[in-house]
Amino acid sequence: MTRNTRRQFLKQSVFAAAASPMITTLARPQSPNEKLLCAVIGCKGRGGSHISAFAGRKDTEIAYLVDIDEKVGKQVCDGVEKRTGKRPKFVKDMRVVFDDKNIDFIATATPNHWHALCGVWAMQAGKDAYIEKPISYDIAEGAALVAAAKKYKRICQTGTQCRSNPALINAMKFIEEGGIGEVNFARGLCYKRRKSIGALGDYKIPAECDFNLWSGPAPYTEPKLTRPQFHYDWHWQRLYGNGDSGNQGPHQTDIARWGLGINRHPNSVIAYGGRLGYQAERKDPGYIDAGDTANTEIAIYDYGDKCMVFETRGLEVDNAADAEINKVFGGKGNKIGVIFYGTKGTLVQREYTECTAYDLDGKKIKDFKGGGDHFVNFLDAVKSRKAETLNSDAFQGHLSAALAHLANISYYIGENNKVSPAEAKAILEKVKSRDDNVATLERTIAHFKDSGVDLDKYPMSMGPLLKFDPVKEVFTNSPEANEMVSRDYRKPFVCPAPDKV
Numbered sequence: 001m002t003r004n005t006r007r008q009f010l011k012q013s014v015f016a017a018a019a020s021p022m023i024t025t026l027a028r029p030q031s032p033n034e035k036l037l038c039a040v041i042g043c044k045g046r047g048g049s050h051i052s053a054f055a056g057r058k059d060t061e062i063a064y065l066v067d068i069d070e071k072v073g074k075q076v077c078d079g080v081e082k083r084t085g086k087r088p089k090f091v092k093d094m095r096v097v098f099d100d101k102n103i104d105f106i107a108t109a110t111p112n113h114w115h116a117l118c119g120v121w122a123m124q125a126g127k128d129a130y131i132e133k134p135i136s137y138d139i140a141e142g143a144a145l146v147a148a149a150k151k152y153k154r155i156c157q158t159g160t161q162c163r164s165n166p167a168l169i170n171a172m173k174f175i176e177e178g179g180i181g182e183v184n185f186a187r188g189l190c191y192k193r194r195k196s197i198g199a200l201g202d203y204k205i206p207a208e209c210d211f212n213l214w215s216g217p218a219p220y221t222e223p224k225l226t227r228p229q230f231h232y233d234w235h236w237q238r239l240y241g242n243g244d245s246g247n248q249g250p251h252q253t254d255i256a257r258w259g260l261g262i263n264r265h266p267n268s269v270i271a272y273g274g275r276l277g278y279q280a281e282r283k284d285p286g287y288i289d290a291g292d293t294a295n296t297e298i299a300i301y302d303y304g305d306k307c308m309v310f311e312t313r314g315l316e317v318d319n320a321a322d323a324e325i326n327k328v329f330g331g332k333g334n335k336i337g338v339i340f341y342g343t344k345g346t347l348v349q350r351e352y353t354e355c356t357a358y359d360l361d362g363k364k365i366k367d368f369k370g371g372g373d374h375f376v377n378f379l380d381a382v383k384s385r386k387a388e389t390l391n392s393d394a395f396q397g398h399l400s401a402a403l404a405h406l407a408n409i410s411y412y413i414g415e416n417n418k419v420s421p422a423e424a425k426a427i428l429e430k431v432k433s434r435d436d437n438v439a440t441l442e443r444t445i446a447h448f449k450d451s452g453v454d455l456d457k458y459p460m461s462m463g464p465l466l467k468f469d470p471v472k473e474v475f476t477n478s479p480e481a482n483e484m485v486s487r488d489y490r491k492p493f494v495c496p497a498p499d500k501v
């Protein structure tokens, strides 16, 4: 981030922009029976769900499908034509959509590095926006989206769809009403097996993909692709993605924050971990995986009277040291969810549509079940113009995405600070937390060992304890960390600072 833009960013607190009521108008005047015209931008994986949500409804029509991959574009246009009898226009450049006055809203599932710029451009053009999680690539981008939604009076939903599920809505209400007593601590889990994405190398960019448009706000590494698979695996390269802390993470940290009743950034963060284990897995001590985000990252967030810990694991997900976690969370295999620890019991979120509350003896108190429709919640707000009815507006999306960014900043700064288990223990013993930091560390070490990681040869990294001003959105003890609040952009793909949207 340049000095100037950082100063501009510091001047504007996103919290001033957060909770103001909005009276907004639709992008264009409409008769009651007219369909809302939309564009889905980024159509492959998650984009397919966006297309399914808006194709074939009586009140929406997909006018454009936008993708930088021609093959994907043809496929999805064929699919919509088959389903609705009408073929959307296919374009590679999202700016065509923003220039079309007839488009009411966009839904975007591009890679993370495009989310904020796409959303800001859309709202500047008067469109409402459904933006996938994490809604930002970094902290400043999230603040820019919050500011844009306010300035242009747009409806902006974040794609954390759990927020619209009755299971979660009722479970969080149960916590709020004291169902498990006082709750000041939540542990988020992303124990999700992730294999190596292949060796770091020089791979061919598929001919059907426009790499300039794909790269957009990220540095243009033309003509180099360093990972074997073009799509999806960008999640694990820090120029574009945010690792699993920023991929699966924003669902669970969002739920944890919700249940803890927290609507602000934390006061501090410390993260440790590494991208380890693939050398053993490949039986090649010199193997370098093409990913450079942590596959194992533990983050401790302090909110003063409350605390959240988020554990990301990409290696083996079952080991003996996890007996305590297994006892509460249950089951074998991937464990993706949140455990709330109350004075009278625990509440566990295991599925997107399922939660269970237990008493202190582990006896079930209550089940919460049921899925909802986050897209419909968005459409209702688009029609009513009542942004306050959104279950997950830009502000909520920003707070939850920022948790991943905060952890990653600590991890990236400490990446070369390699520590032995004993050194890690000495550091974590001094970190304020409602967790037993040492017990969590010991489980993490056991997890590495079970996965064949030789910690003497490939040690963990320990990030610094970063103090954060949750209102000004700046680090107060690390100029280096403040350099990572935003990124440098490649013209013309520049996401403006929050007070320049």
Ligand SMILES: NC(=O)c1ccc[n+]([C@@H]2O[C@H](COP(=O)([O-])OP(=O)(O)OC[C@H]3O[C@@H](n4cnc5c(N)ncnc54)[C@H](O)[C@@H]3O)[C@@H](O)[C@H]2O)c1
Pocket: 041, 042, 043, 044, 045, 046, 047, 066, 067, 068, 069, 072, 092, 094, 109, 110, 111, 112, 114, 132, 133, 134, 159, 160, 161, 213, 214, 215, 216, 231, 232, 233, 247
């Ligand atoms: N809410 C959820 O449960 C959920 C689930 C999966 C993914 N996601 C999110 O969805 C996003 C996409 O993830 P994915 O797994 O589908 O990724 P993906 O790489 O499989 O698909 C991304 C698509 O976007 C296209 N694209 C890239 N740049 C573009 C641009 N400038 N304009 C138009 N299209 C562009 C790509 O060609 C590709 O087709 C991610 O941010 C991810 O976090 C959310």
